Amino acid sequence: MEITTVLWREFIFFKRRFFKITASALINPLLYLIAFGWGLGRDIQIEGATYMHFVIPGIIALTTMNTSFSAISTRINISKIHEKSFEFYLTSPVNMYLLTMGHVIAGALRGMYAAFLILIISCVFGIHIRINLAFILICFLNSFLFAAFGYGAALSIDSHYDMSRFTVYIMTPMSFLCGTFFSLDSLPFWAKTFINILPLTHASVSLRNIVINGQFNHTSIIILLIYSIAFYFFGAAMSYREMK
Amino acid sequence: MDLIEIVNVTKKFDNFTAVNNVNLKIKKGEFLGLLGPNGAGKTTIIKMLTGLLKPTEGEIYIDGRKMSRNNVEIKKRIGIVPQYTNLDKELTVYENLVFAAKLFRINKKQYSIKIKELLEFMELEEYKNRQVFKLSGGMQRRLMIAKALINEPDIIFLDEPTNGVDLNGRRRIWDIFKVMKTVGKTVIMTTHYIEEADYLCSMVCLINEGKIFKNDTPDNLKREQGRYTIEYFDNQNGQMVTKYRHFKSKEEALNHVPKIKNFHYTVRETTLEDVFYNLTSRKVV
Ligand SMILES: Nc1ncnc2c1ncn2[C@@H]1O[C@H](COP(=O)(O)OP(=O)(O)OP(=O)(O)O)[C@@H](O)[C@H]1O
Ligand SMILES: [Mg+2]
Numbered sequence: 001m002e003i004t005t006v007l008w009r010e011f012i013f014f015k016r017r018f019f020k021i022t023a024s025a026l027i028n029p030l031l032y033l034i035a036f037g038w039g040l041g042r043d044i045q046i047e048g049a050t051y052m053h054f055v056i057p058g059i060i061a062l063t064t065m066n067t068s069f070s071a072i073s074t075r076i077n078i079s080k081i082h083e084k085s086f087e088f089y090l091t092s093p094v095n096m097y098l099l100t101m102g103h104v105i106a107g108a109l110r111g112m113y114a115a116f117l118i119l120i121i122s123c124v125f126g127i128h129i130r131i132n133l134a135f136i137l138i139c140f141l142n143s144f145l146f147a148a149f150g151y152g153a154a155l156s157i158d159s160h161y162d163m164s165r166f167t168v169y170i171m172t173p174m175s176f177l178c179g180t181f182f183s184l185d186s187l188p189f190w191a192k193t194f195i196n197i198l199p200l201t202h203a204s205v206s207l208r209n210i211v212i213n214g215q216f217n218h219t220s221i222i223i224l225l226i227y228s229i230a231f232y233f234f235g236a237a238m239s240y241r242e243m244k
Numbered sequence: 245m246d247l248i249e250i251v252n253v254t255k256k257f258d259n260f261t262a263v264n265n266v267n268l269k270i271k272k273g274e275f276l277g278l279l280g281p282n283g284a285g286k287t288t289i290i291k292m293l294t295g296l297l298k299p300t301e302g303e304i305y306i307d308g309r310k311m312s313r314n315n316v317e318i319k320k321r322i323g324i325v326p327q328y329t330n331l332d333k334e335l336t337v338y339e340n341l342v343f344a345a346k347l348f349r350i351n352k353k354q355y356s357i358k359i360k361e362l363l364e365f366m367e368l369e370e371y372k373n374r375q376v377f378k379l380s381g382g383m384q385r386r387l388m389i390a391k392a393l394i395n396e397p398d399i400i401f402l403d404e405p406t407n408g409v410d411l412n413g414r415r416r417i418w419d420i421f422k423v424m425k426t427v428g429k430t431v432i433m434t435t436h437y438i439e440e441a442d443y444l445c446s447m448v449c450l451i452n453e454g455k456i457f458k459n460d461t462p463d464n465l466k467r468e469q470g471r472y473t474i475e476y477f478d479n480q481n482g483q484m485v486t487k488y489r490h491f492k493s494k495e496e497a498l499n500h501v502p503k504i505k506n507f508h509y510t511v512r513e514t515t516l517e518d519v520f521y522n523l524t525s526r527k528v529v
Binding site for chain 1: 294295296297298313316317319320322324326328329330331332333334335339343344346347348349391
């Protein structure tokens with residue numbers, strides 16, 4: 001019940017801002033594609049594929065991460081700190097775990113929508129991307145886990161200004177490091193080991209392998225799932241935090 | 245039996261004590277006013293009563309059970325109008341109410357009727373499809389009251405409910421509160437409009453610096469102060485100030501009148517505002 005209520009509410013939000021959301025979700029991937037695709041040229045080969053086929057899965061992983069994270073953290077921040085409407089949840093007889101789930105799914109769907117837009121743009125650019133069920137599942141898990149992280153992060157702070165800490169220290173470094181734009185092969189061992197712990201690495205590497213080879217390492221799914229569960233509980237725990 | 249019991253409750257924010265060892269019992273059907281200057285601790289008390297804040301020390305019981313954020317059974321029975329707007333600004337008036345109803349698990353058939361009734365009552369019908377951020381402050385306030393009543397609560401917390409509402413709106417809201425009172429709901433209200441408390445409350449608690457220093461019926465408080473008041477304008481160290489004197493009876497007050505050398509005076513019944521003014525200004529000095 002809480003899940004559908006939150007989804008209903010978020011859908012109204014999405015519907016009312018459909019064009020704004022769509023337009024801003026298109027800008028970043030479009031820039032990446034123009035810069036890396038046209039800019040670097042289509043002829044560059046990397047890991048046995050064109051750079052476009054190499055980079056688009058990375059961009060999808062990156063975009064699902066950023067979109068889910070910021071969509072939900074902005075919403076929660078506004079409703080907690082500015083509108084105070086979050087307070088109403090806390091005083092109504094809701095199950096906080098279901099409420100968390102509703103928000104996280106809503107955030108994940110925003111991420112999925114952004115991924116869908118990238119696939120469409122790629123088609124427009126004449127690049128055919130092979131997707132399958134596993135591809136969709138990985139996109140969803142990646143969106144879900146970062147939505148859950150965004151939910152918990154937004155609830156863990158008392159001032160909107162603190163939000164940038166998460167972006168600066170966590171999200172932006174991951175965007176660049178996790179094998180989104182380049183191959184991890186040439187990195188030193190210690191860096192590779194560290195980067196391999198991060199969820200975005202698993203998402204981008206798996207998506208790329210599906211696109212290029214049609215297969216991927218299945219442990220990545222398990223790792224993404226573990227992150228999803230952990231962040232979900234982090235989010236749920238944060239919703240019990242005292243609001244000041 | 246007491247419906248709400250606050251036992252030795254203290255709330256500290258870091259080192260600052262906002263509520264200091266408060267004890268209070270509230271009977272079922274009581275209309276209690278929490279009065280006190282800015283920063284007295286009224287909102288903090290209400291937030292603890294509704295489970296938003298946890299007391300640093302002490303306990304709160306509602307209907308014999310300990311209040312906490314997990315107490316879903318009690319939460320179903322309470323309605324809250326917080327001091328600050330808690331509306332979903334992107335949603336319309338109607339959607340806000342539907343959303344609240346859904347969170348309380350009220351089914352569509354029931355909430356359609358209830359919402360219609362509340363919109364009519366709060367005179368919000370013509371705005372029902374307007375997004376909340378486009379409403380005026382007073383209308384938002386009325387919507388908050390409607391939202392707080394969606395689950396037909398029997399315990400209602402009102403934190404400055406009529407703040408910013410115009411005169412007509414306020415009278416209308418008072419009527420709603422009076423209805424609540426007559427049907428036996430328990431109401432805890434804070435307000436800076438003392439005449440509002442005088443008009444509605446069956447009990448008032450005066451709070452300052454996190455402590456309750458008076459807890460009585462408005463009538464008793466007025467009697468204690470003196471039922472009649474002379475209000476006059478007088479010179480005090482070269483400055484003109486309004487002075488108040490209180491008397492047990494009208495005769496006493498009238499006997500005092502010849503002693504007032506000055507311009508303008510009024511003899512009238514003592515109001516709760518006089519009591520409050522007296523007690524809080526004495527506290528401050
Ligand atoms: N989250 C918080 N952190 C630190 N101090 C706080 C916090 N909330 C309230 N206080 C302090 O606690 C005291 C009581 O605040 P409270 O909001 O309960 O006052 P109030 O009686 O409702 O006042 P007002 O009439 O202005 O609404 C104030 O001094 C306030 O500064
Ligand atoms: Mg207050």
